Amino acid sequence: MIVCSCNVLSDDDIRAAVGDSDDAIRHAKQVYGCLGCSAECGRCARTIKTIIDEALGPCAKACCAGCPHNHQVAANDETAKPADFALAAC
Structure with a gap:
């Protein structure tokens, strides 16, 4: 459409x-x-x-730390692994 x-x-x-x-x-x-x-x-x-x-x-409302749309976590903390946060935060 x-x-x-x-x-x-x-x-x-x-x-x-x-x-x-x-x-x-x-x-x-x-x-x-x-x-x-x-x-x-x-x-x-x-x-x-x-x-x-x-x-x-x-x-849509707010990405959690492990969401693939949220790249700020990796940018702010070079040692953080987004996959680790996905299990803990989501």
């Missing part, structure tokens, strides 16, 4: 951008950046946010 008619973005495009990104995508602006475009009229922003939340599933 086409979600953004200005940039011709489908819901599959948005889900792929969220899934393929190394960073946690939380906002429509980030999706546009990943897909190499920018917001035009903005009418699709709410729908894009809904798709982002669905694509992230339980990570």
Whole structure:
């Protein structure tokens, strides 16, 4: 389904951008950046946010330390292993 008619973005495009990104995508602006475009009229922003939340599933509100979307743990503590946190924090 086409979600953004200005940039011709489908819901599959948005889900792929969220899934393929190394960073946690939380906002429509980030999706546009990943897909190499920018917001035009903005009418699709709410729908894009809904798709982002669905694509992230339980990570939509806040990633736990072991979540693959949360890269801050590894950046802040070089000795920390995200897999170790996944068992303890999730």
